[in-house]
Amino acid sequence: MAKITLSNLRHSYLPTPKAREDYALQEIDLNWDDGGAYALLGPSGCGKTTLLNIISGLLTPSEGAILFDGRDVTTLTPEQRNIAQVFQFPVIYDTMTVYDNLAFPLRNRKMPEAEVDRRVRETAEMLEVTNLLNQRASGLAPDNKQKISMGRGLVRDDVNVVMFDEPLTVIDPHLKWKLRSKLKELHQRVKATMIYVTHDQTEALTFADQVVVMQLGEIVQIGTPVELFERPQHTFVGHFIGSPGMNVIPCELRGKKILMGDTEIPIEGSFTEEAEGQMEVGVRPEFVSFANKGLPAVVRKVSDIGRHIVVECRVGDVPVRAIIEKDAPDVGQNIHLKFEKQQTRLYCDSWLVSKPSSAANRKMAS
Amino acid sequence: MTKRHIIPIVYIIFLLLPIYWLIAMSFKTTGEILSGFSLFPQTWTFDNYRTIFTDPTWYGGYINSIIYVSINSVISVAVALPAAYAFSRYRFLGDKQLFFWLLTNRMAPAAVFALPFFQLYSAVGLFDTHLAVALAHCLFNIPLAVWILEGFMGGVPKELDETAYVDGYSFPRFFVTIFLPTVKAGVGVTAFFCFMFSWVELLLAKTLTAIAAKPIAATMTKTASSAGYELGLLAAAGTLTIIPGAIVIYFVRNYIARGFALGRV
Amino acid sequence: MKTENQKAWFFVLPVLLLVAFNALIPMMTVVNYSVQETFGNNVFFWQGLDWFQQLMRSERFHAALGRQFLFTGIILAIEIPLGVIIALAMPRKGFWVPVCLVTMALPMLIPWNVVGAMWNIFTLPDIGLLGYFMNHVLGISYNMTQSPFAAWVTIIVMDVWHWTSLVVLLSYAGLVSIPEAYYQAAKIDGASSWSVFRFIQLPKMKQVLTIAILLRFMDSFNIYTEPFVLTGGGPGNSTTLLSIDLVKIALGQFDLGPAAAMSLIYFAITLLVSWLFYTLMTRNDTR
Numbered sequence: 001m002a003k004i005t006l007s008n009l010r011h012s013y014l015p016t017p018k019a020r021e022d023y024a025l026q027e028i029d030l031n032w033d034d035g036g037a038y039a040l041l042g043p044s045g046c047g048k049t050t051l052l053n054i055i056s057g058l059l060t061p062s063e064g065a066i067l068f069d070g071r072d073v074t075t076l077t078p079e080q081r082n083i084a085q086v087f088q089f090p091v092i093y094d095t096m097t098v099y100d101n102l103a104f105p106l107r108n109r110k111m112p113e114a115e116v117d118r119r120v121r122e123t124a125e126m127l128e129v130t131n132l133l134n135q136r137a138s139g140l141a142p143d144n145k146q147k148i149s150m151g152r153g154l155v156r157d158d159v160n161v162v163m164f165d166e167p168l169t170v171i172d173p174h175l176k177w178k179l180r181s182k183l184k185e186l187h188q189r190v191k192a193t194m195i196y197v198t199h200d201q202t203e204a205l206t207f208a209d210q211v212v213v214m215q216l217g218e219i220v221q222i223g224t225p226v227e228l229f230e231r232p233q234h235t236f237v238g239h240f241i242g243s244p245g246m247n248v249i250p251c252e253l254r255g256k257k258i259l260m261g262d263t264e265i266p267i268e269g270s271f272t273e274e275a276e277g278q279m280e281v282g283v284r285p286e287f288v289s290f291a292n293k294g295l296p297a298v299v300r301k302v303s304d305i306g307r308h309i310v311v312e313c314r315v316g317d318v319p320v321r322a323i324i325e326k327d328a329p330d331v332g333q334n335i336h337l338k339f340e341k342q343q344t345r346l347y348c349d350s351w352l353v354s355k356p357s358s359a360a361n362r363k364m365a366s
Numbered sequence: 367m368t369k370r371h372i373i374p375i376v377y378i379i380f381l382l383l384p385i386y387w388l389i390a391m392s393f394k395t396t397g398e399i400l401s402g403f404s405l406f407p408q409t410w411t412f413d414n415y416r417t418i419f420t421d422p423t424w425y426g427g428y429i430n431s432i433i434y435v436s437i438n439s440v441i442s443v444a445v446a447l448p449a450a451y452a453f454s455r456y457r458f459l460g461d462k463q464l465f466f467w468l469l470t471n472r473m474a475p476a477a478v479f480a481l482p483f484f485q486l487y488s489a490v491g492l493f494d495t496h497l498a499v500a501l502a503h504c505l506f507n508i509p510l511a512v513w514i515l516e517g518f519m520g521g522v523p524k525e526l527d528e529t530a531y532v533d534g535y536s537f538p539r540f541f542v543t544i545f546l547p548t549v550k551a552g553v554g555v556t557a558f559f560c561f562m563f564s565w566v567e568l569l570l571a572k573t574l575t576a577i578a579a580k581p582i583a584a585t586m587t588k589t590a591s592s593a594g595y596e597l598g599l600l601a602a603a604g605t606l607t608i609i610p611g612a613i614v615i616y617f618v619r620n621y622i623a624r625g626f627a628l629g630r631v
Numbered sequence: 632m633k634t635e636n637q638k639a640w641f642f643v644l645p646v647l648l649l650v651a652f653n654a655l656i657p658m659m660t661v662v663n664y665s666v667q668e669t670f671g672n673n674v675f676f677w678q679g680l681d682w683f684q685q686l687m688r689s690e691r692f693h694a695a696l697g698r699q700f701l702f703t704g705i706i707l708a709i710e711i712p713l714g715v716i717i718a719l720a721m722p723r724k725g726f727w728v729p730v731c732l733v734t735m736a737l738p739m740l741i742p743w744n745v746v747g748a749m750w751n752i753f754t755l756p757d758i759g760l761l762g763y764f765m766n767h768v769l770g771i772s773y774n775m776t777q778s779p780f781a782a783w784v785t786i787i788v789m790d791v792w793h794w795t796s797l798v799v800l801l802s803y804a805g806l807v808s809i810p811e812a813y814y815q816a817a818k819i820d821g822a823s824s825w826s827v828f829r830f831i832q833l834p835k836m837k838q839v840l841t842i843a844i845l846l847r848f849m850d851s852f853n854i855y856t857e858p859f860v861l862t863g864g865g866p867g868n869s870t871t872l873l874s875i876d877l878v879k880i881a882l883g884q885f886d887l888g889p890a891a892a893m894s895l896i897y898f899a900i901t902l903l904v905s906w907l908f909y910t911l912m913t914r915n916d917t918r
Contacts (some may be wrong), residue, residue: 058815079821091816093830104830108821152820372718377799379635380735381792384753385737387760391752403763445645450862457633464643471654475853478894481881482657505653508646525835551782568744568856569878583742587860597752604745619729 002068002160002193004032004055009064017062024050026218028064032195032210037187039208040197043240047217048197052163055195058079068160084153085163089170091143094138096131101137102151109156123155126186143175150183154190154341161193168203180206182316203243213237229284230343235350238282244310247288247320248347251281258346262315263295267344269357276347285310287340288322294336295320302328313337375564385608391601399597412603424603426563427582428523430496431565431612434579436501439560442507443553450515465516467508476569479505494576502574503564510563511556520554551621558618565611582607664891682892690895691876696900699873703851706790710838710847714798719801732803734794744838747860750789754759775862778892779869786858786870793857794847801843805836845905852901853913873897 004128019345020026025047025325040048053059056068057078061113064237065074073081093101111119122128127147132140137148146167153162159200164183168176184207187194196207204211205225213221213228213236221233232238238246242309251257258267258281297320311322320337328337346354391399393407418424438526453465454559483502484493492498526548530540546553572584586603660664665682686692722728738746748830756762756774765773775782809831817827857873858864864879877897881890 053815056815056819058818078815078819083819085815085819087812087816089810089812090811091812094836095830095834104822104826105820108823108826149816150815370720371722377717377795378731381734381738381796383760384749384792386671387639387753388749397901399758403758403767405760437857440648445649449646452639453734455633456636456639458635458637458639461639462646468646468650470902471650473849473853473898473905474654475855475874475877475894475901477853477855477877477881478661478859478898479653479657480878481890482660483653485660486656501649502653504649508650512646515867556725561741566740566742568742583744586748587744600748601752604741604748606738607742607745608740612737614734616735 003034004030004161005067005070006030006055007065009051009054009061009066011047011054011059011061011063022216023062025054025082026216028219030212030219030222032193034069035191036191037184037207037209038193038195039204039211040195040214041199041204041212041240043199044267046214047312048199049165050217051214052085052140052165052195052197056083056085056163082158082160083163084159084161085165086146086149086153086167088166090142090149092137092140092145092148094118094136096137097133098124098135098137098140098148101148101165102133102155105152105156112355115168116347119155119157125150126189127182128155142170143172143179146179147182152169152187154186158192159192161195163167164194164196164198165199167196168198168200169347176203177352179344183207185352188298192362195285201243205241205254213240213342215240230280231345233352235280235282235347242284244285244321244323246282249281249283251279251316252347253279260295263336265295265339265344266341266353267346267354268342271346271354272348280347280350281339282347282352283339283344285321285323286322287343289324289337289338290322290342292344294338297335297337299329299331299333300337304328323343371562385616386469388608389605391597394598394601394606396596396598401465413597415606418601418602418606423585424582427546427580427585430575430579431571431581431583434496434499434571435564437496438448438503438507439557440566441500442511442560443506443557445506446511446515447546447553447557450512451545451611452492453512453516461491465512468512472506472509472513474505476506476567480569480573483570487574493574494578496579499571499579499581500564500624502570503567507560507563511560514554514559515549516557518549518555522548560616561614562611563583565607606616643872646719648872664887665776665895666888668888681799682722682888686889686892686896689914694868695871695873695876696872698869699852702786702790702854703848704874705787706794709787709791710795710798711844714795714843715802715836715840717795717799718802719828721803723807732800735799738793739796743856744860746789746793750785750792750857750861754785779865779866782862782866782870786861788859789857790854791850792848795822797846798840798843801839802836806832806840809835832858837912841909844912848908849901849905852904 006028009025009030010023012023014022017023027053039052042048052058054061055079057076059071060075065072067073078085093104096104101121102123103116106116106119121130121132123132123266127150129144129147129151132144140148150162150167153159157257168179171179179201183194183196188210196204198204205228209224210222211225211228212219213234213244215234215236221228221237223231223233228237228241232241232246235246235248238248239305240342249260251265258265258279267281277284295315299311299313300319301312303310303312308323308325309326309328313320313322313335315337322337342356345352390405390407393410393412394404395409395411395413398404398408407607453461479502487493487498487502492501522545526544527540530544536542568581568583570589572587575581575584583604586600586607638897666680667677668681721731741749751759753759754762754773754775756766762773764769772778775785813831813835814827817831822830853874854872855878858870858872859875859878863868864875874897877890877893880886880893
């Protein structure tokens with residue numbers, strides 16, 4: 001178990017990167033505490049697998065350093081770093097039995113056979129694969145194969161970190177939640193630092209205590225699932241997390257007033273008034289409701305998705321979604337929208353510039 | 367370059383040495399060849415090649431070979447395509463036995479068939495025609511073509527067929543406009559293999575021809591034995607037989623590894 | 632899953648007809664000859680299984696068969712490991728890969744008699760590159776028209792030259808199909824390079840290696856043209872392999888009966904050994 005520090009990390013797959021676009025990973029500074037459960041969340045190609053491979057040692061970063069408990073491991077091999085990794089597709093040794101698969105990393109490290117046996121049985125117990133131990137690994141179902149891949153990481157008690165690279169990709173949907181909760185449970189049992197890479201927000205939010213959201217090789221926000229939902233630091237986080245994502249509506253700044261067309265939009269607390277650039281208001285569909293007056297809009301589409309109703313409206317040409325419980329308006333109807341003040345944020349050039357009022361702060365603290 | 371790359375480099379040098387020697391010989395005069403050892407041709411001569419390109423018995427051999435090889439490749443691929451499709455998509459009575467029986471023909475020693483082939487093709491009046499050699503080579507090329515194509519077609523998901531039928535394609539139209547383009551790499555590789563095995567085979571080709579369709583390889587054997595030891599001429603003829611192979615291999619270079627694995631990786 | 636469809640037979644019919652025409656009629660001819668004796672003029676006498684019995688006792692046949700197995704055994708023992716080693720050492724990507732593959736495939740595209748002629752020219756004692764090098768640079772007496780040992784070494788080296796690339800290309804295809812994650816997982820598991828070979832690369836190459844061994848067995852067991860052109864079966868009978876002997880009997884002496892009986896036994900051995908190889912190597916997969 002170790003605390004992981006990434007310091008001034010940058011990576012490019014080109015031999016001589018020049019422009020910012022040449023970097024697959026922009027400058028990253030990060031601290032991960034010992035024993036935490038972290039998720040790296042972002043769309044395909046955002047650099048999360050690159051970051052993962054740098055931590056595991058499969059890639060050496062172009063710039064910067066990785067430290068485990070303060071010790072520089074940047075140039076060490078994956079084996080020397082003592083980490084475990086579970087890949088997108090289950091990697092198992094076809095010709096071996098499940099038992100030998102689990103014992104493989106231990107035997108490679110010359111552990112006495114009695115100790116190997118104890119640990120293998122313990123891990124198999126934990127993963128509920130004890131009854132499969134003597135089977136050939138090649139004949140297993142995908143979810144069991146993936147369990148074995150995880151097992152090869154968990155069987156070693158000295159690993160610094162266990163990493164998961166989209167491990168549920170090939171698993172059937174009905175087994176996904178089972179394995180996901182298994183993982184969560186395992187984390188509580190073994191108390192290892194775990195990093196989970198995914199593009200699926202549900203997986204990230206259910207697994208992790210802290211989620212790192214990445215976009216275009218850059219970390220846009222680090223926070224708990226609640227923070228990501230309530231206070232996205234970047235409109236990308238707003239879009240990416242939540243279903244449907246946050247409404248982001250262009251607006252104008254006139255003195256202290258925020259205007260959308262001729263309508264003033266009240267927002268939370270205060271904001272940096274000298275902010276200049278592309279101004280946008282962000283509000284989650286959960287906090288949009290209908291009122292007698294407010295922002296005029298036209299209903300374009302109503303979708304009843306069971307638990308609630310998603311109403312898609314248009315303000316001018318900007319789409320705005322609202323989630324309501326009942327009494328959906330008709331398509332084509334002219335309505336007025338109201339945003340919940342405390343949950344309405346202001347963004348400048350996609351970054352959050354508004355702050356909650358001190359009153360709201362106090363309320364949240366209590 | 368690392369240390370282990372020495373292994374393939376040494377291997378490739380080993381492969382190229384005899385080929386180099388053949389080419390070097392082809393540019394030497396008979397006098398130089400017989401007078402002793404020389405690593406490079408001392409006096410370059412194109413006489414050997416000139417002889418081949420002006421003497422009809424020589425260049426005729428090339429034309430004959432290319433004609434029957436082409437006919438064979440076309441026939442093999444054409445009949446193997448529907449068969450490979452059937453094997454990769456359907457189950458039918460005796461399919462496994464049939465597939466295995468086809469493959470056993472790949473194992474038949476050509477020497478076993480030489481004489482019966484001579485009699486068979488004489489009886490049907492095809493002796494000494496290009497068609498005879500092309501048909502005889504079907505014995506081992508069709509099973510091979512079916513095998514390779516089946517491997518490639520097996521890699522195409524069945525949903526492709528079903529989607530096309532749902533979209534209202536008839537079978538022939540689907541096969542030609544959708545399926546064939548999908549497996550075109552496989553077709554290319556198959557044609558390459560048919561070309562290759564028909565091109566390199568000599569025993570049957572020689573047995574089934576006399577004058578009119580005599581392959582280049584047979585012309586060479588005759589030269590080697592009858593016209594004394596015209597090594598330079600022999601070397602030039604040999605060098606020229608490498609060229610068609612080198613050309614076709616260039617076209618399949620990107621599929622070559624997978625092609626040699628018969629589409630089964 | 633494949634669907635049951637008896638109409639598929641129509642798709643297979645052209646193949647069936649063409650191959651049957653080429654395989655069944657000649658095969659019947661061979662069977663026919665194998666049980667008869669002829670004194671020319673197309674007059675045949677029933678001979679029963681005499682030819683087979685005679686062949687079974689024939690020392691000449693035993694010797695040729697023995698040489699054939701020895702030859703096939705040696706070239707399999709050399710080409711398969713060598714091919715795997717070369718494939719393992721080859722680069723996996725980059726500009727050199729197609730160059731390597733094309734060069735390696737080149738020997739297989741040369742007509743078989745040209746291969747024989749080429750090696751003949753290459754090994755001529757005083758004017759061939761190899762012959763000159765052996766005799767005059769290394770000072771080892773080397774002349775395959777006189778020494779049976781030299782003749783054997785030459786036909787084996789020639790076959791290694793001709794066909795090892797097939798094993799290389801097949802193994803290479805198997806190797807490049809292994810996803811990168813396997814190597815990464817092995818690194819993380821602390822596997823040695825021997826373990827990587829034993830537990831990742833070898834299992835993944837198994838299927839293509841089965842094909843390689845089968846093809847190499849069949850083709851080397853049926854080999855005729857290259858050694859015939861190179862050595863003519865000599866010196867003496869030292870390199871008279873089974874098919875060379877067969878052609879000598881059938882076309883040289885025109886002893887059709889014995890030749891036909893020999894053909895059938897020959898074919899049966901090829902089939903039997905191929906089947907044995909195949910069953911042994913795929914035994915574990917069905918479980």
